[in-house]
Amino acid sequence: MQFNSINDRVKKIKGNNEEINRLVEEYKPFIASCVEKSTGRYMRYGEDDELSIGLLAFVEAVNSYNLFKGNFLSFSQNVIKRRLIDYYRKEKKHAGVVSISEYHTEDEENERDLSAEKSIESYSEEKVSEYRKLEIEELKKELDAWGISFFELAEVSPKHDKTRKMCMEIIGFLLSRHDLIRQIKDKRVLPIAEIEKTLGLPRKNIERMRKYILAVVIIRTGDYQYISSYVQWG
Numbered sequence: 001m002q003f004n005s006i007n008d009r010v011k012k013i014k015g016n017n018e019e020i021n022r023l024v025e026e027y028k029p030f031i032a033s034c035v036e037k038s039t040g041r042y043m044r045y046g047e048d049d050e051l052s053i054g055l056l057a058f059v060e061a062v063n064s065y066n067l068f069k070g071n072f073l074s075f076s077q078n079v080i081k082r083r084l085i086d087y088y089r090k091e092k093k094h095a096g097v098v099s100i101s102e103y104h105t106e107d108e109e110n111e112r113d114l115s116a117e118k119s120i121e122s123y124s125e126e127k128v129s130e131y132r133k134l135e136i137e138e139l140k141k142e143l144d145a146w147g148i149s150f151f152e153l154a155e156v157s158p159k160h161d162k163t164r165k166m167c168m169e170i171i172g173f174l175l176s177r178h179d180l181i182r183q184i185k186d187k188r189v190l191p192i193a194e195i196e197k198t199l200g201l202p203r204k205n206i207e208r209m210r211k212y213i214l215a216v217v218i219i220r221t222g223d224y225q226y227i228s229s230y231v232q233w234g
Contacts, residue, residue, distance in 0.1 A: 007065075010072045011066070013062070023200065024058060028045065028055075031058050031080065032045070034054060034081070035048075035050050035053075035054040035084065039075060039084065044052045047216065050087070053080075053083050053084055058076050060079055061076035061080070068178065068181070070221075074223055094210060113206060135223075135227045139222075139224060144189055146215075148211050156189070157212055158213045159188060159211065163205075163209065166201060166205060166209070167213060167216070170195055170199065170206065170209075170213055171213055171220070172214075173198065173199060175220060181221055184214070185221075188199040190208050190210050
């Protein structure tokens, strides 16, 4: 099978266990890297349960992925991280009563698990900052292709509650309509007539906020997981 990208590959192999297993084998180093970054320690396949959790989470990501979730590898990394958190919480919840002779060992284990969970939940602020900078660079390039600059976005960003609510309503409507998102991506235009007709909003108001709305849609539907968390759309 020929694929244009990892996103395209994942989309086409859903439900095909043989192809999914092949993908998992190829991406074992990536899965191990995600687990190790999340837990803060080196792991070995066949020895550490966390890697088994990571493998299952990767398969889960394959089966639940769609293009509107951004880049597959970023998406799968988040799924792995969440399943590890679930695993540690479950382990702590079901920890039984231990004998006095086992007390110190269990205490050390709990301390290690708690440390790992904290590591997962905080997840390397330095790395996040680095990834965010890379995303900003990529976003600038993509917005340039749409004829939108950061300077313009600062100028057209909604300043009043009424305008912000209108933009939230429009963006929420667009994100709920995959057909309109495809239309926007293919033609690089905002479906103003459809928005005006469906939401009953004044055309001139929609046109005035066109670049801001397009920019938020680009961020929310693209591979911008770190920038996206800062975008308030509703």
